Amino acid sequence: MAIEKKEIIIREIQQWKQSRLLPGEYCDFLLALYSQGEGIDEHIKPSLNLKLVFLLFSNILLLPLTYLVINFTEFPDRLQMFLAFIFLLLSIACYRVFSKIKAVKIPVAKLVILGILLIITMDMVEMLTKTPWITAIAILLQLAGWSIAGYKQKDKYLFGAGMIGTIMVIYYVII
Structure with missing residues (x-):
């Protein structure tokens, strides 16, 4: 040829x-x-640049920021929920960016999204019912859903987070 x-x-x-x-x-x-085994000179770009590190760090900070806004501010409940949903949308946008990049193997963005959803769920159930048992059941159902989804998707991080969270909620309810 x-x-x-x-x-x-x-x-x-x-x-x-x-x-x-x-x-x-x-x-x-x-x-x-x-190439008949000679190899090809590929120009390999660094796959994890400073922008991605900043975006990953910012995404991780959204989880404690959501917790702080909901639990430690004097904002009205509607404003707290609005800010929490904004943080959720930002986290979903980060997840979409990270899903296109192979450099970020650990599903941090997915766990941040689920953590923000858990915080929002806890606050909404507490606002609507004001009963700690119903809140614990809602949390337990969501964490069990994480475990089931992690098992079906063969995602060990999601499965582990769901199992650890479920065990912690059961421990909290018993003691």
Whole structure:
């Protein structure tokens, strides 16, 4: 095969790998096949840059910020819920950004979203019922849902968070 044709094919395979049209292993195999095992000089960019680190840190800070706004401010209840939902939307936006990037393997954004949802659920149930048992049941149901979703999706972080939270709520209710 002519050298020019091989170079064109190799560039196409690299574009497939970059745009994820084929799994990385297949592209690596095809690159090794067409380069005859010589390897390809790929310009590897650092996948976790300063903007992503800042975005990840900001996303993690949304969870305690939500807790602080709901529990330690004198804002009216509607304003607290509005701010909590704004934080939830920001966290969902961060999750969408992180889901497109392979550099962030740990599902931090997903756990932050679920944590904010748990805080919102706790506050809304407390506002509506003012009964600690109903609040505990709502929390327990949500954490059990995390465990079930983590088990079905084979997400060990979500499953572990759900199990640990469920055990803690049961311990809190018993004692």
